[in-house]
Amino acid sequence: MDILLGSLMSGLLLGMVLALVALGLTIIFGLMDIVNFAHGEFLMIGMYTGLLTAQATGLDPLLTLPLAAGIGFLLGILCYGGFVKFLLRGPMIAQLLGTFGLMLVLRNIALMLFGSEDRALLHGLLVGKSFDIGMGIIISATKLAVAVLAVLSFAGVWLLMNRTKLGKALTATALNRQGARYMGIPTERMNALAWGIGSATVTVAGALIANFWSVNPYVGLTFTMIAFTVVALGGFGSVPGAFFAGLVVGLIMEIPGFWDFFAITFNIGWMAHVPMTSFKYMWIYVAYFVIMLVRPRGLFGWKQ
Amino acid sequence: MEAIRNAVDFSDFPWSDRMLALAVFCLLLIFPLFPYSAFAMATMIQFFIFSLYGMGWNTIGGYGGQVDLGKAQYVGIGAYTTMVCLLRWDIPFWVSMPIGACLAMAWSFIIGYPLFKLKGHYFAIATIATSLVLKDIFEVWKFVGAARGLGILPYKYQSPDFLRLIFKEDLYYYYVIFAFFVIGLLYMNWFRKSRLGYQLRSIKDNEDMARSLGINVHWAKIKTYAIATAFVSVVGSFHAVYIKNIEPEDTMSLDISILIALMAMLGGAGSLWGPIIGAGILIPLKNYLKEWLGAAAGLLGIDLVIYGVIIMLISAFEPRGIWGIVEKVRRRKRI
Numbered sequence: 042m043d044i045l046l047g048s049l050m051s052g053l054l055l056g057m058v059l060a061l062v063a064l065g066l067t068i069i070f071g072l073m074d075i076v077n078f079a080h081g082e083f084l085m086i087g088m089y090t091g092l093l094t095a096q097a098t099g100l101d102p103l104l105t106l107p108l109a110a111g112i113g114f115l116l117g118i119l120c121y122g123g124f125v126k127f128l129l130r131g132p133m134i135a136q137l138l139g140t141f142g143l144m145l146v147l148r149n150i151a152l153m154l155f156g157s158e159d160r161a162l163l164h165g166l167l168v169g170k171s172f173d174i175g176m177g178i179i180i181s182a183t184k185l186a187v188a189v190l191a192v193l194s195f196a197g198v199w200l201l202m203n204r205t206k207l208g209k210a211l212t213a214t215a216l217n218r219q220g221a222r223y224m225g226i227p228t229e230r231m232n233a234l235a236w237g238i239g240s241a242t243v244t245v246a247g248a249l250i251a252n253f254w255s256v257n258p259y260v261g262l263t264f265t266m267i268a269f270t271v272v273a274l275g276g277f278g279s280v281p282g283a284f285f286a287g288l289v290v291g292l293i294m295e296i297p298g299f300w301d302f303f304a305i306t307f308n309i310g311w312m313a314h315v316p317m318t319s320f321k322y323m324w325i326y327v328a329y330f331v332i333m334l335v336r337p338r339g340l341f342g343w344k345q
Numbered sequence: 346m347e348a349i350r351n352a353v354d355f356s357d358f359p360w361s362d363r364m365l366a367l368a369v370f371c372l373l374l375i376f377p378l379f380p381y382s383a384f385a386m387a388t389m390i391q392f393f394i395f396s397l398y399g400m401g402w403n404t405i406g407g408y409g410g411q412v413d414l415g416k417a418q419y420v421g422i423g424a425y426t427t428m429v430c431l432l433r434w435d436i437p438f439w440v441s442m443p444i445g446a447c448l449a450m451a452w453s454f455i456i457g458y459p460l461f462k463l464k465g466h467y468f469a470i471a472t473i474a475t476s477l478v479l480k481d482i483f484e485v486w487k488f489v490g491a492a493r494g495l496g497i498l499p500y501k502y503q504s505p506d507f508l509r510l511i512f513k514e515d516l517y518y519y520y521v522i523f524a525f526f527v528i529g530l531l532y533m534n535w536f537r538k539s540r541l542g543y544q545l546r547s548i549k550d551n552e553d554m555a556r557s558l559g560i561n562v563h564w565a566k567i568k569t570y571a572i573a574t575a576f577v578s579v580v581g582s583f584h585a586v587y588i589k590n591i592e593p594e595d596t597m598s599l600d601i602s603i604l605i606a607l608m609a610m611l612g613g614a615g616s617l618w619g620p621i622i623g624a625g626i627l628i629p630l631k632n633y634l635k636e637w638l639g640a641a642a643g644l645l646g647i648d649l650v651i652y653g654v655i656i657m658l659i660s661a662f663e664p665r666g667i668w669g670i671v672e673k674v675r676r677r678k679r680i
Contacts, residue, residue: 076466127661134412134610135664137469141603142656149646149653157645262599266477269470323481326474333467334459 048298056291057188061246063271065239071278072235078140081261082147087247088256113244114237121236151258161255183252270329276339352535393522399608399620401576407614410549415472418479421597422449423581437508442582449578480597494592613668
């Protein structure tokens with residue numbers, strides 16, 4: 042029983058962070074129909090930012106979030122103004138491959154700067170601490186704090202998108218760019234802003250994830266695929282959709298835990314022999330495929 | 346007969362193009378006569394391999410306009426079939442290659458049917474997803490050597506082994522893949538003038554219009570996908586006996602899929618010469634950048650940075666590729 046509850050709990054906590062990872066992608070995609078392959082690389086930059094500033098200054102890694110957000114915002118605007126703007130004029134394949142090129146560049150610059158070895162945070166206020174809430178569930182303090190911060194950031198973005206004039210302008214640009222321009226909305230600036238906000242959220246998520254996940258220059262791709270799945274499930278362009286989908290994908294990533302639970306509880310021999318942890322990421326890809334076939338709009342999607 | 350005549354008929358290209366192509370063909374034919382390094386030879390073989398991959402991709406991605414970023418899974422199926430057949434049952438290459446192609450095509454039909462219900466970005470990401478699923482399975486599957494992969498021990502075989510296609514000298518491989526290349530080129534030349542080729546182009550231009558003209562859009566796409574798959578899988582089989590050591594990470598990774606699509610796009614997707622031009626530029630560039638900057642100068646990753654910048658520049662400023670530039674110049678001249 043405790044395996045089940047433990048898996049459920051850690052799946053949900055992870056899901057909240059994954060939702061934050063995918064949020065940036067859904068904003069960018071919803072606004073301008075472009076798939077960003079470099080999304081995971083932005084996350085990696087966020088992870089390095091959190092990790093290196095924490096190590097250099099001795100601050101707690103959780104305090105590096107504003108810096109990560111700032112770097113992400115600048116990076117996003119730079120990418121849009123210097124590169125993505127030109128991609129939008131081309132066909133779809135150019136967008137896919139162009140952002141893939143961006144991903145290669147960012148990844149290998151990180152490789153040149155930081156080397157290929159895994160780095161992990163070893164010090165911090167919460168690192169390594171955990172508390173037992175009974176029934177055998179142990180929650181590590183970092184994961185809980187990270188999940189809470191993720192939810193807070195999420196709420197912030199939701200408020201920005203739904204309760205401010207800026208958010209309205211962004212939504213209007215997404216719905217009808219031509220119409221928005223007639224209403225006097227500077228759509229070009231809105232696009233740049235969406236890239237800024239999108240990559241700021243993902244670098245924040247990266248700085249959070251760095252608390253419990255070791256970082257190397259190659260972490261990006263897995264997270265890119267996770268983010269694609271979350272966004273597909275939640276509906277391309279939907280902010281609350283991304284949140285719930287994040288939770289679901291977090292649970293999908295805990296499938297090995299559930300598998301063990303069934304194998305042990307019902308004492309099914311063959312189940313225990315399947316190396317389920319090796320298939321951890323496969324379920325995400327399978328989930329993407331199935332979601333796209335069954336419900337291409339996603340759970341909360343408003344854009345076909 | 347009709348088909349063969351169509352395949353060798355290049356008369357719709359201008360005279361200058363045909364002469365240039367013939368000159369390049371002759372140069373490629375006598376390339377091994379010149380003094381060359383082993384590295385140059387390996388690069389040339391890789392050029393042929395990737396231009397064939399690119400031609401396969403070009404059927405569905407170029408003529409059909411369906412951006413497929415999961416071709417690496419079929420490289421893997423072809424390569425692994427040949428490898429497993431050779432190592433376990435000593436089945437020669439010429440038998441295992443068609444088996445691999447059949448397996449790959451069967452798999453392409455199975456996943457192609459649901460896959461082509463999706464469009465645009467959704468389709469592209471779904472192809473990546475299927476490819477990564479297959480890679481994950483191969484990485485834990487003991488029968489095919491799991492993550493460590495499989496390898497041929499070349500000293501077990503007599504060197505010029507034409508049945509199993511195991512040679513000590515790259516020269517033999519060069520001519521074998523060159524023959525494949527010529528056959529592939531002729532096939533593509535036939536394909537672009539075939540009924541399916543025209544159907545695909547109309548699907549690319551306007552899918553609804555194509556459907557209203559009575560084209561079975563879904564089926565046409567699936568068929569083309571299978572053709573593309575067969576191309577890639579056959580070359581994947583060759584790749585296995587040529588490299589002699591395959592593992593999921595370097596036969597089925599996303600980078601391979603992207604490289605295949607990129608090559609066709611750089612040269613010009615949807616044109617006969619596009620993938621060849623693309624491979625002819627990218628493969629030497631990639632190899633020599635790695636040789637000069639990566640290995641020699643000790644800067645890990647700088648070759649890929651430059652390579653990535655080139656990808657970014659092409660896709661931002663010339664998404665129709667080199668053949669697109671050529672056609673633009675020609676059109677301007679005519680007017």
